[in-house]
Amino acid sequence: MVRAYFPLLLLFGFVALNAGLILAIGALTVRSRPTPVKSQPYESGIAPLGDARERFSVKFYMVAMLFIIFDIETVFMIPWGVAFRQLSCAVALTPAGCPAGQVSFFGLSEMLVFIGILLVGFAYVWKKGALQWD
Amino acid sequence: MTTPLAALALLQSYDPQVEHPGNGTFFVATVVKMLVVFAVTLGLVSLLTLAERKISAWIQDRHGPNRVGPGGLLQPVADGLKNFMKERVSPGFVYAPIFWLAPALAFVPALVSFAVIPFAAPLPTPWGLIPMVVADVPIGFLYILSISSLGVYGITLAGWASNNKYSLLGGLRSSAQMVSYEIAMGMSTIPILLLAGNVSLGAIIRQQAVTGWNVFALSVAFFVFMVAAFAETNRLPFDLPEAESELIAGYHTEYSGMAFAMFFISEYSAMITQSALMVTLFFGGWDIPFTSWDNEAPYSVLKSLATLASFGAKTLFFLFTFIWIRWTLPRFRYDQLMSLGWKVMLPVALAYIVIVATAILALDAAGVARGPLYGGILFAMNLVLLVILFVWLDRGRLISPASGRARAAEVARLRARAFEVRQGRRAPVAELAGEAAD
Numbered sequence: 001m002v003r004a005y006f007p008l009l010l011l012f013g014f015v016a017l018n019a020g021l022i023l024a025i026g027a028l029t030v031r032s033r034p035t036p037v038k039s040q041p042y043e044s045g046i047a048p049l050g051d052a053r054e055r056f057s058v059k060f061y062m063v064a065m066l067f068i069i070f071d072i073e074t075v076f077m078i079p080w081g082v083a084f085r086q087l088s089c090a091v092a093l094t095p096a097g098c099p100a101g102q103v104s105f106f107g108l109s110e111m112l113v114f115i116g117i118l119l120v121g122f123a124y125v126w127k128k129g130a131l132q133w134d
Numbered sequence: 135m136t137t138p139l140a141a142l143a144l145l146q147s148y149d150p151q152v153e154h155p156g157n158g159t160f161f162v163a164t165v166v167k168m169l170v171v172f173a174v175t176l177g178l179v180s181l182l183t184l185a186e187r188k189i190s191a192w193i194q195d196r197h198g199p200n201r202v203g204p205g206g207l208l209q210p211v212a213d214g215l216k217n218f219m220k221e222r223v224s225p226g227f228v229y230a231p232i233f234w235l236a237p238a239l240a241f242v243p244a245l246v247s248f249a250v251i252p253f254a255a256p257l258p259t260p261w262g263l264i265p266m267v268v269a270d271v272p273i274g275f276l277y278i279l280s281i282s283s284l285g286v287y288g289i290t291l292a293g294w295a296s297n298n299k300y301s302l303l304g305g306l307r308s309s310a311q312m313v314s315y316e317i318a319m320g321m322s323t324i325p326i327l328l329l330a331g332n333v334s335l336g337a338i339i340r341q342q343a344v345t346g347w348n349v350f351a352l353s354v355a356f357f358v359f360m361v362a363a364f365a366e367t368n369r370l371p372f373d374l375p376e377a378e379s380e381l382i383a384g385y386h387t388e389y390s391g392m393a394f395a396m397f398f399i400s401e402y403s404a405m406i407t408q409s410a411l412m413v414t415l416f417f418g419g420w421d422i423p424f425t426s427w428d429n430e431a432p433y434s435v436l437k438s439l440a441t442l443a444s445f446g447a448k449t450l451f452f453l454f455t456f457i458w459i460r461w462t463l464p465r466f467r468y469d470q471l472m473s474l475g476w477k478v479m480l481p482v483a484l485a486y487i488v489i490v491a492t493a494i495l496a497l498d499a500a501g502v503a504r505g506p507l508y509g510g511i512l513f514a515m516n517l518v519l520l521v522i523l524f525v526w527l528d529r530g531r532l533i534s535p536a537s538g539r540a541r542a543a544e545v546a547r548l549r550a551r552a553f554e555v556r557q558g559r560r561a562p563v564a565e566l567a568g569e570a571a572d
Contacts, residue, residue, distance in 0.1 A: 018241075115488060122480075
């Protein structure tokens with residue numbers, strides 16, 4: 001099965017090589033003629049005021065932190081989603097599905113507990129105003 | 135009952151549709167498919183730039199580019215040549231290593247993420263059956279989710295390294311936007327996994343051949359996924375990272391020549407991948423509707439070509455939709471964008487996961503076999519959910535008339551005023567001027 005991943009490695013190498021080639025050709029073919037005006041930051045023609053290395057809104061940082069939390073929740077749900085049919089059957093699955101009368105609520109109730117905990121956190125974040133942009 | 139290890143084994147459970155050929159054939163086939171897909175993607179990107187301008191011209195009742203070649207067909211070639219001849223401006227104020235690395239960081243993920251999408255039925259050759267996908271990996275869908283998230287690095291680093299205020303704002307906006315919608319996108323695909331029980335895209339296509347296309351069985355998931363796909367590709371109505379009227383060009387303001395072109399290529403190839411992904415997850419992939427001729431075993435060259443045409447037609451439709459929406463809808467405001475992502479899409483996707491899981495459990499308990507009836511029952515449920523969702527989302531804004539936005543008393547007052555104006559008892563302009571004063 002490891003062989004199945006080989007094309008991805010090859011493709012990564014090939015595309016990275018192409019990216020390098022495009023940048024290199026662009027850099028080598030045309031001579032760069034810098035002038036003082038050309039090397040100023042572009043601010044719609046007005047002389048630039050100060051540096052761009054300024055402080056920015058903490059909201060962006062908050063969003064990044066919330067993203068990490070919620071994205072990990074999503075990642076936890078993926079294996080659950082794949083295993084759901086197996087989890088909601090008390091006996092082993094047959095090719096036709098779950099044998100009659102053997103449906104189990106195990107998978108669903110597990111996920112309801114998980115989503116419930118997630119929702120408590122979500123409600124807290126919402127009430128705290130972390131999702132509010134103004 | 136099921137340990138994490140078993141879940142992991144299920145994740146990788148993988149029933150390849152075809153006998154895998156020997157190593158030599160595998161290598162040659164891989165190289166050929168890789169080169170063809172790469173060339174087709176780049177060719178399609180250049181045609182898309184032309185299509186974007188032609189369709190926008192058509193929508194705005196103009197001609198569009200029509201000077202280079204017949205009907206402007208060679209315009210992309212001219213644009214490409216121009217980009218190669220452009221001076222590579224290396225501004226003095228940028229942080230050079232990251233500034234030049236960023237275009238490559240955007241380019242690579244955009245062009246490698248297509249690799250796991252199957253684009254036709256397996257092709258029989260004298261050397262064995264070749265699966266029509268560059269990399270037939272068991273984790274197909276997870277690969278796309280992870281690789282397309284890497285695209286945000288290129289954009290954010292470009293914005294930061296440019297040391298320009300517009301670029302910095304564009305990069306920041308795009309990073310926050312892309313990560314916010316990635317959650318909605320990831321959660322909207324869980325219902326598909328519930329139905330298909332596998333993350334490999336081949337298995338998802340086969341599941342849709344049984345229960346019907348997921349756009350019917352899981353319509354709400356498709357709605358959330360499509361909105362997230364537009365946000366992930368930074369296309370209108372979510373093009374805040376490069377909002378021309380606010381940020382010049384956003385994160386690539388300081389780029390020129392081929393470095394600029396690379397951002398352009400990665401944006402358009404991300405569009406191609408997202409369209410192909412929507413087709414694969416929700417529109418049956420290369421499946422031809424209303425027939426099972428294409429899904430059954432004796433594969434032939436004709437079947438591969440027909441399914442390729444089917445896949446291509448569906449993908450081109452979504453590419454057209456991307457362009458169509460860009461020239462139809464206005465841009466969101468940033469706070470609207472963020473609240474749509476976090477306060478609407480995320481709760482909707484979460485609730486939908488619970489609803490679909492319950493419905494699947496109920497259908498299994500009722501003993502409904504997987505088939506058209508199964509998909510039909512889910513579709514009926516989705517229609518109800520979609521009506522509820524749209525009425526709630528709308529709350530008297532778009533679908534209902536403009537008068538729905540105001541309160542009843544306000545509407546009555548305006549109606550009475552309009553009546554008086556029509557009767558000639560009141561001058562409309564004076565009235566408006568008086569209102570503006572108070």
